[in-house]
Amino acid sequence: MRAVVTRVRSASVTIHGVTHGKIGLGFLVLLGIGPEDTPELCARLAEKIVHVRVFPDEAGKMNRSIEQAGGAFLVVSQFTLYADLRKRRPGFSHAAGPELAQPLYEQFLEELRSRHFLVEHGEFGAEMQVESVNDGPVTLLFDMEKDTVSK
Template identity: 45%
Template sequence: MRAVLQRITKAEVSVDGEVVGRSGPGLMILVCAMQGDDAATAEKVAAKIAKMRIFRDDQDKMNLSVRDIGGSALVVSQFTLAADLRGNRPGFSTACPPDEGKRLYEHFAAALAREGVPNETGIFGADMQVSLVNDGPVTIWLDSASG
């Protein structure tokens, strides 16, 4: 599973001009289920993100998690994180097939909530418009295959 986390003051996702999910302060999480991922992978990534200390403490050090600050998350599926860039046109064959990708995306969001991070989501497979205010900026890329 691949994810891009952005520390945010606020974020929202719209489909056809209607806001379908929002968050803030907390995290914007773009997530992609990869071939070979399963429910355990989604749970492992959710647990890691919930504990990741990327928020400032009272001494201005990145020492607090999204849970510690009472934050929330906006979780948006993004299969393009699976991009294979060997040529000029990216390929996405390493992403899970859509049905499995949707199941794992929803499982990830539910696992994140069980980890104490309330979240809202976009709509899997929809053409979404995402807006956010990146706090810091802090942006972190995570790949479960890397450890």
């Protein structure tokens, strides 16, 4: 499971010209799911993202979590995070198929909601336009295949 997480001042996702999700301060999460991913890994990723401290405190230091900052989430499924880039035309056979990926994507949304966050989202498998005003910019890559903490 991979996530590109950007601290944003605002972000939105549009599908067929209609705004489907929109947030102010918070995280834009591009979520990729691999064929070996599990519900347990999904829960652990959500926990890591919720607790990462990259929002500024009163002194301007990155010392607050998204909860402490009063932020929200915009989550967009992103199978291209598993692109095979060895050739000029990317291959996507390393991404999980929709039968595995969609339930884990929905579980990830629920993991965040269960922690009482506002969670906006795209539509799984849809062609979407994503806009964001990056803050910092602060962008983090969470790659659970390489995660060695708290296994």
